[in-house]
Amino acid sequence: MTEFRVAKDSLGEVRVPVNAYYGAQTERARHNFPISGLRLPARFIRAQGIIKRAAAIANRDVGELDPEKAAAIIQAAEEVIDGKFNEYFVVDVYQAGAGTSQNMNANEVIANRACELLGGKRGDTSLVHPNDHVNMAQSTNDTIHVAMNIAAMEAITHDLLPNILHLEEELFKKAKQWDSIIKSGRTHLQDAVPMRLGQEFGGYANAVKMRREMLKHVSERLLLIGLGGNAVGTGINAHPDYSEKAIAEVARFTNLPFRKPENYFTFVQNPDAAVEVSGQLRSLATTIMKIANDIRLLSSGPRTGLAEIQLPAVQPGSSIMPGKVNPVLPEMMNMICYQVFGCDMTVASAGTASQFELNVMMPVMAYNLLHAIQILSTGVRAFTDKCIVGMEANEERCLYYAEMSTSVATALNPLIGYDRAAEIAKKAYAQNKSVREIAWAEGISDDQLADYLNLREMTGK
Numbered sequence: 313m314t315e316f317r318v319a320k321d322s323l324g325e326v327r328v329p330v331n332a333y334y335g336a337q338t339e340r341a342r343h344n345f346p347i348s349g350l351r352l353p354a355r356f357i358r359a360q361g362i363i364k365r366a367a368a369i370a371n372r373d374v375g376e377l378d379p380e381k382a383a384a385i386i387q388a389a390e391e392v393i394d395g396k397f398n399e400y401f402v403v404d405v406y407q408a409g410a411g412t413s414q415n416m417n418a419n420e421v422i423a424n425r426a427c428e429l430l431g432g433k434r435g436d437t438s439l440v441h442p443n444d445h446v447n448m449a450q451s452t453n454d455t456i457h458v459a460m461n462i463a464a465m466e467a468i469t470h471d472l473l474p475n476i477l478h479l480e481e482e483l484f485k486k487a488k489q490w491d492s493i494i495k496s497g498r499t500h501l502q503d504a505v506p507m508r509l510g511q512e513f514g515g516y517a518n519a520v521k522m523r524r525e526m527l528k529h530v531s532e533r534l535l536l537i538g539l540g541g542n543a544v545g546t547g548i549n550a551h552p553d554y555s556e557k558a559i560a561e562v563a564r565f566t567n568l569p570f571r572k573p574e575n576y577f578t579f580v581q582n583p584d585a586a587v588e589v590s591g592q593l594r595s596l597a598t599t600i601m602k603i604a605n606d607i608r609l610l611s612s613g614p615r616t617g618l619a620e621i622q623l624p625a626v627q628p629g630s631s632i633m634p635g636k637v638n639p640v641l642p643e644m645m646n647m648i649c650y651q652v653f654g655c656d657m658t659v660a661s662a663g664t665a666s667q668f669e670l671n672v673m674m675p676v677m678a679y680n681l682l683h684a685i686q687i688l689s690t691g692v693r694a695f696t697d698k699c700i701v702g703m704e705a706n707e708e709r710c711l712y713y714a715e716m717s718t719s720v721a722t723a724l725n726p727l728i729g730y731d732r733a734a735e736i737a738k739k740a741y742a743q744n745k746s747v748r749e750i751a752w753a754e755g756i757s758d759d760q761l762a763d764y765l766n767l768r769e770m771t772g773k
Contacts, residue, residue: 600688
């Protein structure tokens with residue numbers, strides 16, 4: 313049977329599991345919000361630890377927090393940063409508005425651990441109080457917002473951007489490797505003029521590059537953090553030097569250039585940076601979705617599809633059809649992109665919910681923003697390493713399609729005009745012959761055909 317201890321908050325006594333590091337307010341939230349079983353992710357908890365550590369250092373340095381208590385809080389916060397107490401962050405994503413329960417979860421865990429470090433017992437608020445000491449000079453309204461920015465910026469910088477760059481580099485490698493392979497272009501899902509397989513993949517690579525650069529640029533908005541703005545932006549109960557010192561410590565610890573916003577009221581009122589970044593994640597997903605879809609089509613077959621490229625066989629594709637191999641990595645990437653679209657819809661909708669001095673929807677915004685970053689990052693890495701790297705081209709199939717495309721008649725326009733070229737194209741299709749064969753039969757000389765129907769020259773430089 314679970315043993316309990318009695319914890320107290322402003323509403324009275326609450327029974328808490330004796331070994332839990334959280335306290336009364338967290339326990340109330342655990343019972344009030346038995347909604348989804350979802351929790352804010354480890355990166356967010358780490359960010360909360362970073363904030364509480366920076367706050368303790370700043371409050372100590374300005375003379376507001378006893379150095380011994382500060383030392384214990386700093387150590388406890390560092391243990392939270394290291395993930396040692398993640399199991400005690402138990403508040404559902406769908407919780408009290410603004411994230412008060414989540415903030416108090418961090419305050420209580422750190423306070424109880426700090427009590428232990430000072431020789432006391434969990435729940436001894438006379439040693440370290442979750443509100444008076446751990447939450448000193450802070451509010452839910454600035455810390456949850458700041459934690460969302462820190463967590464998202466760290467995840468984008470250390471996980472997503474490197475993995476997007478990896479995809480970009482591997483696509484450029486394919487573009488170079490396949491630059492000499494002639495194929496048919498396709499528009500409206502119909503045959504078009506020739507191009508090179510390398511050009512097609514170069515287009516993919518450059519699109520990813522553009523999305524990566526834009527995401528990097530927009531994510532810099534997350535570096536503006538209003539720690540010290542407190543409840544509404546006025547900095548009530550905070551030492552005049554607290555905000556600057558706390559933000560500087562966050563920047564030093566993360567090695568990222570976090571800085572104060574131009575206006576603390578704007579920061580507390582509007583989580584606009586999260587909305588903007590989420591929109592860029594959606595745009596990135598749109599680009600990757602197009603690439604994944606094209607790869608599925610280009611690799612379709614192997615005998616009844618296009619089969620211009622072959623994907624690595626990573627697992628059997630059917631529980632009933634022996635020997636079938638499916639494009640499972642592009643399919644996985646499609647599902648991830650759909651989920652990112654949904655995450656962005658939630659973030660954007662929640663972003664419209666700001667009222668007066670606060671947006672109270674930040675917990676669900678943070679969850680969806682961080683979830684989108686995580687699955688894009690891990691998904692793109694798997695897609696790149698297990699699909700893109702090992703792809704092979706079917707040069708013979710590509711050249712056959714290019715030669716048989718009736719759209720190569722386009723190159724004859726300057727020689728014989730559009731109408732006659734169209735007649736040759738129709739005859740080629742009706743007789744299942746190449747445009748070259750029909751043009752020769754129509755009296756166009758070998759020299760002219762060699763000049764006007766040079767597939768390589770049709771693809772440009």
